[in-house]
Amino acid sequence: MDKTSIPAIRIEGLMKRYGTGDAAVDALKGVDMTVWPGEVVGLIGPSGSGKTTLLKCLGAVIEPTGGHMQLSGETIYDGKDGGWRTGDLRALRRDRIGFVFQAPYLIPFLDVTDNVALLPMLAGIDNAAARKRALELLTALDVAHRAGAQVSQLSGGEQQRVAIARSLANHAPIILADEPTAPLDSERALTVIRILNDMAVQYQTAIIVVTHDEKIIPTFKRIYHIRDGRTHEEAGEGRPL
């Protein structure tokens, strides 16, 4: 974590209300969060506490209803100044945020390399350069020997590593991981978290991991607890990986 630099994510007083009038639900009631380049933080909270809503706001999938969000020092949302401050939310999602989900959601008719290379190709990088970058990431994630395989031939753990490679393929400064270890056994879950930590340091990526997984919670150095739409920060055990 590099605290001399600008935070990758800074959120202040973030609010999200779904619906209006009697049907309104205040899912986020003033969330504060700061995540630095190169760190992995846990986001933990009971069902319905607002975790998914927070990730969706950060990922520009839904619009908050108040507060302030900055990515790498740039205001992307300001509730007091017209809402979204960027005209191209699709480019924001594509270029600045990587997603890792519980299921890998790989594309079955593309091989492993092209699954990772697809996003850079869509962002305008030529095919050979995109494949080269994909191969570098697959090597870093120790799954390059499967580069030409169809995704259906991979184990669950291998597929999740390919999904992590894909989330890093655009060199996004931020990765949002939603229950990335839920389907994995203890050893594989810890491997995924070790990889996320290594990648965070190597690429100075800020990673938020939403999880209920007791196997990985002791590994976080910092944890945000969310309850009833509000966060509080706590030091984690930071157990070595």
Ligand SMILES: Nc1ncnc2c1ncn2[C@@H]1O[C@H](COP(=O)(O)OP(=O)(O)OP(=O)(O)O)[C@@H](O)[C@H]1O
């Ligand atoms: N589209 C929606 N319309 C109305 N209310 C919603 C909507 N999405 C979520 N909510 C409500 O917002 C609150 C927060 O939901 P959210 O999905 O963010 O919680 P969560 O912490 O991710 O829960 P879980 O761990 O069960 O996935 C809940 O009360 C939920 O019912």
